[in-house]
Amino acid sequence: MNTPVMRIAILGAESTGKSTLAAALAAHYHTTWVPEYLREFVETRQRTPRAEEQLLIATTQREREAESELRANRLLFCDTAPLMTAVYSEHYFGHPDSALATLAAQHDYAATIVTAPTTPWVADGLQRESDEVRQHVHARLIRKLHDAGIPHLLVDGDVQQRVMQTVRYLATKLPASETT
Numbered sequence: 598m599n600t601p602v603m604r605i606a607i608l609g610a611e612s613t614g615k616s617t618l619a620a621a622l623a624a625h626y627h628t629t630w631v632p633e634y635l636r637e638f639v640e641t642r643q644r645t646p647r648a649e650e651q652l653l654i655a656t657t658q659r660e661r662e663a664e665s666e667l668r669a670n671r672l673l674f675c676d677t678a679p680l681m682t683a684v685y686s687e688h689y690f691g692h693p694d695s696a697l698a699t700l701a702a703q704h705d706y707a708a709t710i711v712t713a714p715t716t717p718w719v720a721d722g723l724q725r726e727s728d729e730v731r732q733h734v735h736a737r738l739i740r741k742l743h744d745a746g747i748p749h750l751l752v753d754g755d756v757q758q759r760v761m762q763t764v765r766y767l768a769t770k771l772p773a774s775e776t777t
Contacts, residue, residue: 602666603771606678606704608742608749609733611710611726614756618712619676621760624777630674633664634658635682652697655679660699672767676698680704680747684738688730704747708770710763711738713753 605622609615616633623630634657646654683701686693693701707753714735718728737759742749750766752759 606706612776613712619674628670655682693726709749
């Protein structure tokens with residue numbers, strides 16, 4: 598009997614270590630992780646996305662999660678989720694379109710981890726703007742999670758500290774067989 602894969606959302610503003618944490622957690626649990634599609638989108642097109650492309654970004658991210666579940670070992674760490682795309686849509690375009698808002702509201706992850714914006718901010722070409730924007734987006738994300746009643750863990754410190762905070766949190770949120 599196959600055990601369903603439990604998806605863990607790793608959310609956070611730009612330059613907060615989401616990808617680094619997702620990779621470290623995947624290594625810790627001997628599983629895989631889903632990179633953020635937005636990064637590929639920006640690198641491939643050499644531009645930031647437009648408002649009408651936000652749903653494409655979120656649905657592609659979800660499709661990649663589904664594909665990655667086939668290779669995952671019990672847990673799948675997802676570097677972002679449609680909720681984060683919706684938060685950025687609000688920040689840059691005033692609001693997400695209705696289809697993106699609906700997809701973001703289906704936040705069906707087994708657990709949600711938020712990376713604190715305390716790591717050094719690093720410019721990364723077209724995808725990153727400033728520490729001021731990072732702080733604003735972080736506050737917006739925390740407000741969204743609170744308003745939606747989505748429990749989450751805010752992780753801080755270096756990568757190893759964040760991994761250990763997440764491991765302890767997952768031990769309380771997931772069945773014991775999934776976190777060992």
